[in-house]
Amino acid sequence: MAVHTISFEPDDRYNAFLKVCTKPSHGEGKLAGVAIAVKDNISTQGVETTCASRILQGYVPPYDAHAVELIKSAGAAVAGKTNMDEFGMGTSTENSAFGPTLNPCDAGRVPGGSSGGSAAAVAAGMVRMALGTDTGGSIRCPAAFCGIVGLKPTYGRVSRYGLIAYANSLETIGPMANNVADVSLLMSVIAGHDRKDTTSHDKPYNHTPSANIKGLRIGIPEEYFGKGVDPEVAAVVRRAIGRLEELGAVTVPCSIPSMEYALAAYYVICTSEASSNLARFDGVRYGPAADTRKSWHAAYQDMRKQGFGPEVRRRIMLGTFALSSGYYGKYYAKAQIARENIRKDFARLFADVDVLCGPTMPTIAFKLGEKSDPLSMYLSDILTVPVNLAGIPAISVPCGKVQGMPVGLQIMGRPFEDERVIDVAYAYEQVVKP
């Protein structure tokens, strides 16, 4: 394959990038020459990968994530590594060890998280496409806050090999871009089976978006328009759903009763898995060097204290607590039951409707520093986490503005019906195009 290089020198006033590759090379293929930003929790061979954490500063992976291999094979140029909440833990990208990313729509506001850097890079026009990851909303939230399109694929549809794990049973890599067609194009490159990831399914994605949604049945869950959701945001989203009805879709009111437990279940599961995944960072094999003059436990504790930010340490402790002897049954086991109930609720609804629609986020992008209390930050995830618990696909597409800030319409679909979810977003996008 012929190798070319492009020049990439963006004006990164929003701190979207942690590392810029100024002369990235690229080959041939359907993404030939396209500069793609890669979230910094996705391994890139020869390029420092930090997860926006001090504990991985200097770590240069000797291998590419499977998704990165695929975009390179399709001719893309890796433009750089984007900023994020440390290890994916956050909803605002304020938890980065290297400073927050700013929202290109309003630099005093957060871009959302944890894929805030990828979203800002796309929204500001620095790159055409980006890879993000979504564990509890981390693609959809910044897509909604920055006014771009972001797809969380069905769990297992895109290989996780090379994604530095935060919560293995919840997370996935996904495409972000300014329009649905580009998101669909990027999805077609990264989806498919990977023998190195035994949770990946053999379900390639080869779809051209279609705007025909005549007869589509859209469920409107009441929990998505209830308390905790800003009324102005709700109103904008209802109007957007109205446009879909004009195109021939039929709306059906419905309810997801187990949503009451969704946030608690999500935080128990993700912190439990994280407490285990993040225990390997001891400064021995990679990252800033451990002090070998100290005793093992002292060196290990020091490394974790210096290397992890407060939110990461909080979640590791929560997870350790939830898994600890005496508490496993109360928290982890119960969370898995709640999760299964949520999955069943969605399955029950999808027997009657084809997709579910609602706001992506309960509010518009908040101001930097506004949400300092951890629990109130967690509550922002209430509309996005059920999707991760059930493993279903969901997309956020811009559908209007409140106080000048973008609002995202979230479309959720059946497992492995990413194509349909894309179509609904595409139909909306096309009908509102000026």
Added chain:
Amino acid sequence: MIDADVVVGLEVHCQLDTKSKLFCGCSTDYRNDGPNTHVCPVCLGLPGTMPVLNKRVIEYAMKVAKSVNCTIADESEFARKNYFYPDLNKAYQITQYDKPLALGGYVEIEGDDGKERKIQLTRIHVEEDPGRLVHMGNAERGRYSLVDYNRAGIPLIEIVSEPDMRSPKEARKFLNKLRATLEYLGVFDSEKEGSLRVDANISLRGSERVEIKNITSYKGVEKALTFEVTRQKNLIRRGLKVERETRHYLEARGITQSARSKEMENDYRYFPEPDLRPLHVQSWLKDIVLPELPDARRERFVQQYGCSLNHARTLTGELKMANFFEAVVAHDTGVCSLAATWIADTLAGELNYRSMGIDAVDPIKFGGLLALLKEGSITDKSGVEVLREMLDAVKQQKVPEDPKTIVNRLDLWKISETGSASSGVILPKIGQISLEVVIENVKKANPKAVDDYHAGRKGALNFLVGQVMKETRGKFDPSDINRYVTESLGDTLKK
């Protein structure tokens, strides 16, 4: 002597002899290579990597489970055992917790009372080996560790017994039987250093249970447990309490020592491994064909070759020995009973003394030696000498000579009685000196022994015979020498 008070349970970890590791494609043949030369992103635990399960490991584990009569779980899964240690590069070990591959089962051993006993098993599961630590430095220069991750990710099978053994000896027999079974199945190489590790639990009735961790030799298990029985009995005798604790076995000193670390109260926070899918392999069981196992082979040796039970037990106790025996008798079926004795008793001892494996012996040459013994061409004593020559040659990395060549070279041909059946027997000669002369010389040199003999002390005869044997360097049958000396001393020569 059965001690009704002793209760022993074992947890045995064996490395399964697959080509690649449990969760990645790195080669398992790491022992002769430098550190960190058999690692990849997966077994190094680099961030973002994921395990992929090796099918052959499950097949091997199921073979083992079937051979010891376990039931295979309908669904089994892997779990994470979380703890922090420099040799554990993910800070968790992928193992099996509440849904292991196999449950129940038993291993048959010869109990201390001579009767066959079934030692019950609790479960069998699969897990990965951690890396290897080398401890460096000292108090002045500072202590640190060096880590080699070649061993990280090697597949282990863990076989857990019920607390069903009643003595250190039974524990050793259990271990030997298990080892032999795994060898027969072709899933385990017991000669690989560190391929087997044992944790032992022992309690005396009414006392707390003590765990001895990480015993790495078969003999060490019996020694460690024997030491513990003594140690605990002494405590009890002095009115002291046996502490519930974890101890380490110090091989060099033959003692156990309390483990100072706080390993005992570790909370491992087990949860199912989210990167691996469950196993539904119960249906594979019926298609697993087991080879002939130690007990069946032992039975066959008794029936087919007429071995004594004890010899059969020894011969089939190690796969290589059993194969060696059959290779020898295949070549010459006439030497069966001789082979059984010479392999189980003599050869085993000589190999052990030289720390050699039976691989070093050519079964055809060995068979040749047995043939010479069978036809009476050499005495047993000379046979041992020939064997030693052959083994020593191998040890010096030379090709051992043919037995006949050695006998010729060392002049070990047996000299038998010649002459007619009349009362005047012509005694044989060694070279120029006749046996008659040797006997007369020995009698002259040991007058007291001669007198003792005539005074009725039979032991004196043995002494004189021994002296003659020494002089004649094993070229005569001891029983023949006995007759000639007796005759010479004045008793009637019996024909």
Added chain:
Amino acid sequence: MVTEKDVEHIGELADIGIDTAELATFTGQFNAIVDYFDVLDRVQGNGAVARDLYNVLRDDVVEISLSQDEATRNAGAREDGFIKAPRVM
């Protein structure tokens, strides 16, 4: 109700290194979150999950390993091909 002692114990279990200055803040935040988790007490069901994939296995085939240099390159300290680590005392 999670006490400061409990949080200290969890910190030790997780080897996460909390110092006394942070303890009070952490405990307050911890309690608020753990109280929120109590909603799970009311969850009904047996959680039996219908899995979609099982018996995902690979063949016993040897693949190329990293070189010793590649494997140890990111380590803070190496010695004779080994990786140096603090010692468990």
